[in-house]
Amino acid sequence: MFAFVQEHWSDILSRGIEHAWLAGLPLLIGLLISLPMGWLARRAPWLRVVLVGGSSLLYTIPSLALFVLMPLVVKTSITAPINVIVAMTIYTIALLVRTVADALGAVSEETTQAAIAMGYTPLRRFFGVELPLAVPVISAGLRVAAVSNVAIVSVAALLGIRQLGFYLTDGYQTNYWAEVWTGVVACLVLALIFDVVIQLITTVLTPWQRGRAA
């Protein structure tokens, strides 16, 4: 395996970057879409059923099917990375809408009431009080989504899109186990990097939680 890694170092790196891109960008877009959806889901019980229930169902679509069907929806060729980006965004939303709704719901009633009484407008209250306080819970959901994205993106290897999953399929077909293991370890390392980065950002965004420990 080390021989394989040494020999293909630059290829592994470039595929790793592609993989990170395909998993990470949808994470960001998915989060941005999930925030207003999660906020809306808190407005009325029926909205919650539609948005949380509906988005959760999306996660049950098999990834390969989604990759194959995506070109029919977004009118691109099957090997275009945009298919993967859109599909992964859908999976991210599926995981995060519920998380965002729950995270906003976990903000204490007292704090929300105090914010209203101080004269916050709903929008300012969301960005000034509710969203910052929801960060720890949203972050936990985001970490799950990140790991899930890294895993699912490797399936896209079957479509010939450049990423780390290629080592799994190629290694398996050529019975070259060092290559398979390289793919496995590379995916693992990438997932770990995502996890650490998310935790770091969370720590920066929630200084009051460190205050609690002190």
Next chain:
Amino acid sequence: MTMIRFEQVVKTYGGGEKAVDDLSFEAPTGKITVLVGPSGCGKTTSLRMINRMIEPTSGHIFIDDQDVQTANAAKLRRGIGYVIQHAGLFPNKRVVDNVATVPILLGTPKQQARQRAREVLELVGLPGDFADRWPSQLSGGQQQRVGVARALAADPPVMLMDEPFSAVDPVVREQLQDEFLRLQRDLGKTIVFVTHDIDEALKLGDQIVVMRVGGKLAQLADPAYLLAHPIDDFVAGFVGRDRGYRALTFTETPQLPLAAEPTVPLGTTPEQARAATRDEWLLVVQDERPAGWVQPGQIAAPIEPAMLHRGGTVARASGPLRSALDAALSSPSRRGVIVGDDGRLLGTVRAHQVLQAIEATERPPVDEADIAPERADLSADR
């Protein structure tokens, strides 16, 4: 001038259950009006209708003759200080930024708002580095002080307070109440204060609105009147026992016939002490201030602080009659110690003399409408 006026305010929840029923009263400018009653009497609902956290089903609430219904809700709230039970501080903002919240919402530049926040924090007894802490690093009492500071930061003429001191322990509560009264003497805000604790209502209120379950006004009166003349069994029961004695809290002490009391300073020898009085008890002073009683017949060494009997309370001549009576009742010599405003001994007084003074005081005259309100209504109709 900032007065709050309720006019026939009704709040009905789904199912026709009335939380507030035809409530009319005025909260006068610069005074503390306390809404008090058992749980379910609609006092918090009434409070929250003032800043439109809850909308009335019918009726009107005016602040300065402006119907709050016609105001923009968020803007209205920025002009009204609000303090809640567990302070409700924003955990994600440092203390200084919690306090600066309303000034910033009003458009004050951040630097200036923080400067103001530090000033207000000092006012409520949280100086210096408290400003830079997180709310989770404060005790319950300190959080409540920050809550008060946050309500005061934009210097609103009106403050709404919803059981602000009920979640802290009794000692801290008393301290917060005293400081709050001191603060209010300087600031003169128009305050509506909600509590379920009648003693807190009597202590803080310039005017008390007693509400009964179902959201109806039971009685509106000042504390002395409420203790002297509760309008019916409900109010009498709610105000509680010992009303006659508690009413003395609100009666100023008239000129009492003070007797000169022989005293000795700390360090007096037993011989000197026995020579100073023929009575069983002798008052010991320190810098002309009463320190405690000793029994000259029982001591064998020069008087030191540990020997003093501390059971007797000390009353100020200008304080309420309740303190004067208590000083007499609690004194081991049966002679109540009376001091001037500077704490120096003026003399002693006996219980029967205080009682005589009490009997000579006037009780609040009964409002005719309170004796038979139904009758009064009928006669008005005729």
